[in-house]
Amino acid sequence: MRRKHNIRVAGSILSHTVPLRVRFSEVDSMRVVWHGEYVRYFEDGREAFGEHYAGFSYPEIYASGYTTPIVELHVDYKLPLRIADRAIVETRYIPTEAAKICFEYTVRRAADNAVVATGTSTQVFVNEAGQLELTIPEFFRKWQQRWNVR
Amino acid sequence: MRRKHNIRVAGSILSHTVPLRVRFSEVDSMRVVWHGEYVRYFEDGREAFGEHYAGFSYPEIYASGYTTPIVELHVDYKLPLRIADRAIVETRYIPTEAAKICFEYTVRRAADNAVVATGTSTQVFVNEAGQLELTIPEFFRKWQQRWNVR
Amino acid sequence: MRRKHNIRVAGSILSHTVPLRVRFSEVDSMRVVWHGEYVRYFEDGREAFGEHYAGFSYPEIYASGYTTPIVELHVDYKLPLRIADRAIVETRYIPTEAAKICFEYTVRRAADNAVVATGTSTQVFVNEAGQLELTIPEFFRKWQQRWNVR
Amino acid sequence: MRRKHNIRVAGSILSHTVPLRVRFSEVDSMRVVWHGEYVRYFEDGREAFGEHYAGFSYPEIYASGYTTPIVELHVDYKLPLRIADRAIVETRYIPTEAAKICFEYTVRRAADNAVVATGTSTQVFVNEAGQLELTIPEFFRKWQQRWNVR
Numbered sequence: 001m002r003r004k005h006n007i008r009v010a011g012s013i014l015s016h017t018v019p020l021r022v023r024f025s026e027v028d029s030m031r032v033v034w035h036g037e038y039v040r041y042f043e044d045g046r047e048a049f050g051e052h053y054a055g056f057s058y059p060e061i062y063a064s065g066y067t068t069p070i071v072e073l074h075v076d077y078k079l080p081l082r083i084a085d086r087a088i089v090e091t092r093y094i095p096t097e098a099a100k101i102c103f104e105y106t107v108r109r110a111a112d113n114a115v116v117a118t119g120t121s122t123q124v125f126v127n128e129a130g131q132l133e134l135t136i137p138e139f140f141r142k143w144q145q146r147w148n149v150r
Numbered sequence: 151m152r153r154k155h156n157i158r159v160a161g162s163i164l165s166h167t168v169p170l171r172v173r174f175s176e177v178d179s180m181r182v183v184w185h186g187e188y189v190r191y192f193e194d195g196r197e198a199f200g201e202h203y204a205g206f207s208y209p210e211i212y213a214s215g216y217t218t219p220i221v222e223l224h225v226d227y228k229l230p231l232r233i234a235d236r237a238i239v240e241t242r243y244i245p246t247e248a249a250k251i252c253f254e255y256t257v258r259r260a261a262d263n264a265v266v267a268t269g270t271s272t273q274v275f276v277n278e279a280g281q282l283e284l285t286i287p288e289f290f291r292k293w294q295q296r297w298n299v300r
Numbered sequence: 301m302r303r304k305h306n307i308r309v310a311g312s313i314l315s316h317t318v319p320l321r322v323r324f325s326e327v328d329s330m331r332v333v334w335h336g337e338y339v340r341y342f343e344d345g346r347e348a349f350g351e352h353y354a355g356f357s358y359p360e361i362y363a364s365g366y367t368t369p370i371v372e373l374h375v376d377y378k379l380p381l382r383i384a385d386r387a388i389v390e391t392r393y394i395p396t397e398a399a400k401i402c403f404e405y406t407v408r409r410a411a412d413n414a415v416v417a418t419g420t421s422t423q424v425f426v427n428e429a430g431q432l433e434l435t436i437p438e439f440f441r442k443w444q445q446r447w448n449v450r
Numbered sequence: 451m452r453r454k455h456n457i458r459v460a461g462s463i464l465s466h467t468v469p470l471r472v473r474f475s476e477v478d479s480m481r482v483v484w485h486g487e488y489v490r491y492f493e494d495g496r497e498a499f500g501e502h503y504a505g506f507s508y509p510e511i512y513a514s515g516y517t518t519p520i521v522e523l524h525v526d527y528k529l530p531l532r533i534a535d536r537a538i539v540e541t542r543y544i545p546t547e548a549a550k551i552c553f554e555y556t557v558r559r560a561a562d563n564a565v566v567a568t569g570t571s572t573q574v575f576v577n578e579a580g581q582l583e584l585t586i587p588e589f590f591r592k593w594q595q596r597w598n599v600r
Contacts, residue, residue, distance in 0.1 A: 023490070023493065024328065024329070024334075024497060025334050025490055027328065027329040028324065028328070028329070029327040029328070029329065030219070031329045035219070039186035040475055047473065047534075051534075058533060058534060067180055072225070073223075073224070073227075074225075075223045076222055077219065077222065083508055083509070084497075084507065084508060084509060173340070173347065174343060174347060174478065175343055178475065178477060179474070190323070193325060194323065208324060208384060209383070209384060233359070233479060234358060234359060332519070335489070335519070335520040336486060339485070339486035340486060369482070369527065370527060372524075372526055372527065373525045374524045375522070375523045376522055377520060377521045377523075
């Protein structure tokens with residue numbers, strides 16, 4: 001139903017998981033995590049992914065002269081998370097031939113491994129002149145080669 | 151490309167706009183509004199819509215014995231908003247025969263009316279026992295009749 | 301009980317009020333506004349103050365080559381705000397001879413004018429080299445003269 | 451300079467530390483952590499403290515029939531935290547004979563142990579009727595005895 005990333009696997013599947021614990025401030029008046037907080041959970045996953053697969057963290061991207069703004073975001077909510085719940089965010093890199101960075105996310109409740117939310121994000125490359133890059137930047141080509149992904 | 155709500159117009163088109171001003175705390179280190187803030191902008195739009203079209207505000211929904219959690223959210227980012235920018239959120243009710251509440255959003259920059267983001271959300275009805283309602287609750291039928299929408 | 305700013309009135313009292321409406325996302329699981337949201341309410345007040353008293357908005361401060369980080373913040377919570385409540389933030393400039401910017405805040409519930417929270421903030425001037433300015437910058441002297449405050 | 455909690459040590463000093471990593475979304479356009487995020491860091495510290503010293507977590511407090519709203523908050527900012535910085539929040543319970551819960555916080559940068567912020571919070575007890583408790587509730591007396599603190 002939702003937008004499917006045009007997947008073309010070429011090599012490894014890169015995936016990383018990070019644990020989280022629901023904070024008091026993230027819970028709304030319905031006593032479940034406010035739906036907007038999942039954007040932060042996905043970002044937690046993406047940041048941990050970037051730290052794990054060296055060459056792809058925020059500082060490394062900026063040092064290369066690019067920014068990678070999000071141009072599309074999708075979230076499907078399956079089950080609520082409640083105060084003090086523990087969860088696990090899995091972040092998967094989705095290969096694409098376009099000059100884009102695509103991720104899929106799965107948030108699971110730690111207690112029973114139930115899927116509470118899934119989602120996708122798409123990022124593009126913007127150069128120092130503020131222009132959209134239509135070809136994959138050199139630093140990202142190297143990262144793809146290093147980790148054997150397209 | 152993104153999920154299209156199954157639209158079946160039956161009566162009026164309900165739409166409402168609300169102005170906003172970018173807050174310092176909403177701007178990220180790239181000096182543009184952080185992408186997660188748009189979830190809040192859409193909610194601002196939805197809350198103003200619910201106040202405008204009487205019978206559909208948060209207090210009125212809860213008084214009816216239902217909650218309306220978000221089950222799907224999509225955002226397409228077109229242009230950045232920057233500090234102190236003013237913008238306008240348009241929220242449109244998308245009629246559906248299902249027991250769902252569907253909205254479309256358009257965020258425009260006030261200075262030049264350029265579209266900076268669009269999006270959709272889908273909500274369902276959950277009763278006081280915590281169960282998903284498969285038929286449209288009476289209070290919402292009345293709201294639809296009052297405003298001549300399906 | 302709390303820190304009292306060393307007040308030395310020299311000229312006008314500058315004060316500005318801005319209305320706000322409690323958002324769904326600001327309310328916590330106790331069904332009152334989460335205490336951290338008041339930091340944002342104070343910032344809303346400060347930004348509106350800076351727009352009103354020309355020469356003191358964020359863009360103008362940055363254009364002058366300074367940043368004005370907050371070095372101290374205090375909040376006293378008196379009464380809760382609840383979902384859909386409307387409130388008014390009053391922001392008062394507190395004159396000081398030091399190279400600091402001091403504000404006092406009062407948040408009132410619109411329905412009955414009851415004080416729900418008060419607070420103070422202190423900002424300093426940091427120059428483009430990242431160093432603390434020990435004397436009042438020229439742009440701020442001019443602003444003080446323009447509005448007849450110390 | 452700031453409000454000093456009226457300290458009367460009677461037994462152990464209870465202290466707990468929790469690590470954190472600065473998130474992209476917490477950094478503002480000055481490329482430092484936005485000052486309001488420290489309220490969340492303090493809450494992270496307080497929640498971890500409550501989990502560590504059994505009998506004092508949010509679920510346990512609510513099960514006892516009380517809520518413990520924050521009535522006073524103070525933050526002193528010493529140094530900025532930047533993107534991807536790691537930090538440590540130390541939360542110390544400050545004994546008092548009043549029907550209050552007082553904490554002190556110290557946030558240190560992990561890289562060099564430099565103090566980046568300190569703060570205090572005061573909470574009160576509110577019973578199920580929504581009234582302020584003027585005497586220390588039984589569940590909290592037991593917690594104090596268990597951990598040998600006043």
